[in-house]
Amino acid sequence: MNDVTGMPQTAVVIGGGSDIALATLRLLAKRRLRAVVLLGRSAEALNEAAEQLRGAGVEEVTTEIFDVNDFSHASEVAEETVARLGTVDLVLVAAGFLGDASLEVIDPESVAHMIATNFTGPAAAMTAFSQRLLRQGFGRIVVLSSVAGVRVRRSNFVYGSAKAGLDGFAQGLDDALVKTGLSVMIVRPGFVHSKMTLGLKAAPMSTTPEAVAGAIVKGLESGASVVWAPSSLMWVFGILVHLPRRLWRLVPG
Amino acid sequence: MIPGDTDAFVGWGNNNATRAVHRRPRNTKEIAALLEGSSMCIARGLGRAYGDAAQCAGGTVIDCTGLSEILAFDGSSGVVRVEAGCSLDQLSRYSVSRGWFVPVTPGTAFVTIGGAVAADVHGKNHHREGSIAGYIEELCLVTPDGPRIVGPDRDPELFWATCGGMGLTGVITEVALRLMPIATSYLSVDTDRARDLDACMEMLASGDERYRYSVAWIDAGTRGRALGRAVITRGDHARVEALAGTQRSIPLTYNPVQRLSVPFTPPVSMVNALTLPVFNSLWYHRAPKHRTDEIQTMSAFFYPLDMLRDWNRLYGPRGFTQYQMVVPFGQEHVVRYTIERLQEASCPSTLGVLKRFGAGDPAPLSFPMPGWTLALDIPLGSPSLAVALDDCDRHVAGAGGRVYLAKDGRMRPELMREMYPRIDQFLETCHRTDPDGLFVSDLSRRIGLTPTTPTQRKGMKP
CATH class of the missing domain: 3.30.70.2520 (Alpha-Beta Plaits)
Incomplete structure (x- = not known):
């Protein structure tokens, strides 16, 4: 059960290999977290994350192979996960990947795949879990969006547009969940130094998985519906969204 | 989208809402029938517990405010028999003019007698007069087996587990409470x-x-x-x-x-x-x-x-x-x-x-x-x-x-x-009267008094 300070005892991660997810769970393990289910595509990444979480003091960690693009199984996986944990206090949606988006290398298939992994897949999984959680009567869904989706940039417009879609979906879902006992918190990190961005040039105001995790825990405690990491990005993007397109497209990298 | 006939419940602290089926029975019989048809439930009074004690996410919240009659009053001994959903406010409106007052009162009159017993409330007189459990002659508790009368001399183990037991031993439906004589209000x-x-x-x-x-x-x-x-x-x-x-x-x-x-x-x-x-x-x-x-x-x-x-x-x-x-x-x-x-x-x-x-x-x-x-x-x-x-x-x-x-x-x-060293005694009593673990609250799951998963619940041992 979640406590009044927003701290969960059980959590499921969709995209269980995510650095940000792992850093978040490690912080939550210092509080009340005792059981976790990690869902993801790579057994290796999941096992490694599970090992780390056990080391961080989570009593019960299970892993399960699940690809968010496998829509037809989402509801079944949600059902099994809730059965395993008893109640699911927190669903952390961290699936996604950052591919090359330059016009020269993309093709219809890679665009469709990137959008599926960053938007339609996570959206489908969120649907499955929120419907299951409605029956348990409560639950917090935390979804990793990105500032890339707040205003889509030329250099990563495929990823950015998928995150824009996911961000909008999460907002709508949160509105639809009013008074159900469930709620959605959207996390919008800037550039995060992680596995996903390995080898990429860092953008200004870049951050780390640990810092994003800290912002997520703070957001859970304050009951936030949107969390920016770092928080100053809220003001920066408050201005950037109004920049004329002509100027915005000059923004490099 | 919201499952039918459920309501969102919060404690007095106005946070951490969870949804449960909301039932408002009118008598002991209806409560017994409700227990029959539920897989988990908890009684609720006026919702003055600050946290999640009277919430049961995914289960049934038994709202006891529909049982609020003052059943009998003995003007010589001061013993009043009330239904558990009767509030201290309601009871005082009845008893004060007759020269009697509740022997123990918390800082609000808007608690039910049932809730007061389940939390074993104390008042400003605790240093001299203890908490409310000390003034109960007997009470009626509905358990999965049906209603039982318990008191300090009648199944004392279950009686004491019920006082302060946060509703986890059953649903309190009636309380016989010894009032205190007062000369003025x-x-x-x-x-x-x-x-x-x-x-x-x-x-x-x-x-x-x-x-x-x-x-x-x-x-x-x-x-x-x-x-x-x-x-x-x-x-x-x-x-x-x-x-x-x-x-x-x-x-x-x-x-x-x-x-x-x-x-x-x-x-x-x-x-x-x-x-x-x-x-x-x-x-x-x-x-x-x-x-x-x-x-x-x-x-x-x-x-x-x-x-x-x-x-x-x-x-x-x-x-x-x-x-x-x-x-x-x-x-x-x-x-x-x-x-x-x-x-x-x-x-x-x-x-x-x-x-x-x-x-x-x-x-x-x-x-x-x-x-x-x-x-x-x-x-x-x-x-x-x-x-x-x-x-x-x-x-x-x-x-x-x-x-x-x-x-x-x-x-x-x-x-x-550590804080409640007699917890095993409590859990044993719960197990005796409620072997299937029907009585569950968000509080009981959060602090590990009851298991969270249904499979754990079936094989629950104290």
Whole structure:
């Protein structure tokens, strides 16, 4: 059960290999977290994350192979996960990947795949879990969006547009969940130094998985519906969204 | 999208809503039928527990306010038989004019008798008269096997597990309560100001035995030399001779009116770092340094906050929590630590309540024990609050104290056994009457009193 300070005892991660997810769970393990289910595509990444979480003091960690693009199984996986944990206090949606988006290398298939992994897949999984959680009567869904989706940039417009879609979906879902006992918190990190961005040039105001995790825990405690990491990005993007397109497209990298 | 016939429930702290099927039975028979058809449920009264004690996410909340009759009253012994959903307010409206009052009352009259028993509530007279369980002749408890009558002499084990048992032994439907005779509906009150925490504790320790009722309102916000400055109010029921004029002509009357209310939840908490110091300071300086024999009405003395309906809304959309703990005598430093730790975390708290408890009772989950109890209302939302309260828990448990489950929304589950050492006795009793683990609340799952998964529940062993 979640406590009044927003701290969960059980959590499921969709995209269980995510650095940000792992850093978040490690912080939550210092509080009340005792059981976790990690869902993801790579057994290796999941096992490694599970090992780390056990080391961080989570009593019960299970892993399960699940690809968010496998829509037809989402509801079944949600059902099994809730059965395993008893109640699911927190669903952390961290699936996604950052591919090359330059016009020269993309093709219809890679665009469709990137959008599926960053938007339609996570959206489908969120649907499955929120419907299951409605029956348990409560639950917090935390979804990793990105500032890339707040205003889509030329250099990563495929990823950015998928995150824009996911961000909008999460907002709508949160509105639809009013008074159900469930709620959605959207996390919008800037550039995060992680596995996903390995080898990429860092953008200004870049951050780390640990810092994003800290912002997520703070957001859970304050009951936030949107969390920016770092928080100053809220003001920066408050201005950037109004920049004329002509100027915005000059923004490099 | 919302599953049919469910409602969202919150505690008095207005947070952590969870949904459950809402049922409002009218009698014991309907409750027994409800138990038959549920997989998990918990009884609920007027929702004054601050946390999640009367919530049952995904299960059934049995709203007992539909059972609110006063069934019988014996004017010679003062024993009243009431349905569990009857509120203390309703009971006082009936009994005070007849010269009787509840022997123990918490700080609000808007609790049901059933809820008061399930939390084994205490009042300002605990140092002399104990908690409410000591005044119960018997009660009717609906368990999965059907209704049972229990009392101190009739299945005492189940009776004591029910008092303070947070609804986990069954649904209380009727209570026979021994009232206390009173000559007037007024109190004669002495007020004193204490300049700091030590002075306050000294005054309480040396003077409490002279008063039936005693409590200190502590300013938990002020730091430094005046830390823990307090206004101490103590008194007893006034004698008729102490009353003047119209009061003397109608010495027994109880008809408080709620004139003010908070009509909506403001977008931010009205209780915050800006407003609190002002309020706390006004409270302290408004009080006389020393005043004796002031005549106050019962509602002003016992239920000052009841005058403002829905006052919990003042804490805004994020709500608030109350941290109430008790530590044995000799562990006064933990009281100071708690105040200082919350100050250090910049978590403002409104007027705290400090009081001395007398002896506890045999109920395994009852909160009071001889010592100091401190209660602080704290707005939620501060990122440093959770860790600060965790630290307080550790000190409280280390000192041999405990936190009050009726107020709790966040305690460390691993300290439950330390704080309530008779927990196994409690769980054994629960297992005897409710082997399938039908009675489950969000609180019981959160602190590990009941398992969370259905499979665990089937094979539950104490």
